[in-house]
Amino acid sequence: MKKLHLLLLTVAHFCVDSYATMLAPVLPLVIERLGLSLAGAGILGTIISLCNISQPLLGMWADHMRRRWLVVGGIGLAAVCTPMMGIAPSYWILITVLCMGGFGVAAFHPQSFSLAGELSGSRRSFGLALFVFGGTLGLGVTPLWVPFFAERIGLEWLPVVGIPGILFLFLVLRFVPLDNPHAATAEAPERARGFNGAARPLxxxxxxxxxxxxxxxxxxxxxxxxxxxxRGLSLVEAGVPLAAYNIAGVVGALVFGYLGDRVSPRPLVCCSLVxxxxxxxxxxAIEGPLSYLPLALGGGLLLASNSILVALAQELVPQRSGFASSLPLGFSWGLAGSTLGAVGWFADTYGVTETLNWLALLPLVAATAALFLPARPERATEHSATES
Structure with missing residues (x-):
């Protein structure tokens, strides 16, 4: 495991995912400022998520690059464009800057996950869990500082927070090895064979x-x-449980990522979802600070399987790791996010609590599907390598 390189890439992931999740903590301010309905606000989330659907195409393109330029370009777009929502004067300009930032986030993830897997060496699940830790930590702490920043300093100063992302853009470009050995050495027929038989499990x-x-x-x-x-909380107060929800995902991903190198992924994924x-x-069902405990527990369990499923996808098609990473990352999240407009409509019609009550049951369906997940393919490879 190349620890320093992985650390730099992980901090860059922290920055990118901080920009990716910057809208939700200040959404009430955006709704009030532009006079949006919950359905209109949900469409903003849908648009951002739809940008991520491009990740498989970006992943396929990335797998043919001899150097991982999308990592650098993705950081730049996310850092420059997404914070511009603080000064967007209209709904359509807001959509434009969010789209550009969303494409930056989408461009960053396939190659960065592929690179993180390579930098992790033989401890791929745990290394990816550490990399996911950086991104999910960004998701977790952003709801704590962004509302405070918006209320105390001003939403119009939000573009300033793009500076750390630009700084780490140059650090990654200078110190992290961005060469893609698979693109440099693999012939086209070998790449094509590398995908055979993996379509159904993917x-x-x-x-x-x-x-x-x-x-x-x-x-x-x-x-x-x-x-x-x-529930009558202020924007800053509401950021605390949202941060707890997201940070719990950090802990869940780390714990389950560590276990994922030692235990079959199927029971881990199924149990966490159920x-x-x-x-x-x-x-x-509970109100008050006591409710934050089950919220954090639920968020941690819900997001615990992130690194396990990404590692499994990469191991199924190692010659197309960028494409494989994009499927359980941006593509899946993008398709899921395309439902936010509909979720917002239900929330307008039936209330947010009732809508979330129904959404809370959906992981049971996901757990049922997870019962049919494949075994990790590298087990047989490692066993034969040990015998020889």
Whole structure:
């Protein structure tokens, strides 16, 4: 494991995912400022998520690059464009800057996950869990500082927060090895053979992540609306449980990523999804600070399988690791996010609490699909290598 290189890439992931999740914590301010309905606000989340659907195409393009330029370009677009939402004067300009930032996030992830897997060496699941830790930590702490920044300093100063991302863009470019050895050495026929037989298990992994992510995104996107509109919290106060929800995902991904190198992925994924349901329902049934405990537990269990499923996808098609990474990442999250407009419509019609109650049941369907996940293909490879 190349620790220093992985650390730099992980911090860059922290920056990119901080920009990716910057809208949700200040969504009530954006709704008030532009006079949006919850359905209109949900469409913003859908548009951002739809940008991520481009990740498989970007991943296929990335797998043919001798150097991982999309990592650098993705950081730049996310750092420059997404914070511009603080000075966007209209709904359509807001959509434009969010789209550009969203494409930056989409461009960054396939190659960065592929690179993180290579930098992790033989401890791929744990190394990817550390890399996911950086991104999910960004998701977790952003709801703590962005509302404070917007209320105390001003939403119009938000473009300033792009500076750290630009700084790490240059650090990654200078110190992290961005060469793609597979693109440099693999012949086209070998690449084509590397995908044979993996289509069905990759489709199943993608389906599990989509079903899980509809619930994860629905909770993270509308949580501040629930807490401010229906439970009377201030924007800064509502950032605390959202941060707890996201940070719990960091812990869950690390713990399960560590276990993923030692245990079959199927029981880990199934158990985490099933156990997330009662925790999320308990949060919706309880009010006050006590409810934050089941919310954090539910969020941690819901997001725990992130690195496991990405590692499994990469191991199924190692010669197309950029494409494979994109399926349980941006593509799945993008398709899941395309439902946010519909979720917003249901929230307008039936209330946020009732809508989230139904969303909390969806991980049961994902867990059922996860029962058919394949075994890790490298087990047989490692065994034969040991014997020889």
């Amino acid at each position: 489709a199943l992994i993608t389906a599990v992540v989509i079903l899980r992510s509809i619930t994860a995104l629905g909770f993270s996107f509308f949580l501040t609306v629930l807490l401010t509109h229906e 156990l997330s349901v009662p925790a999320l329902l308990a949060f919706l």
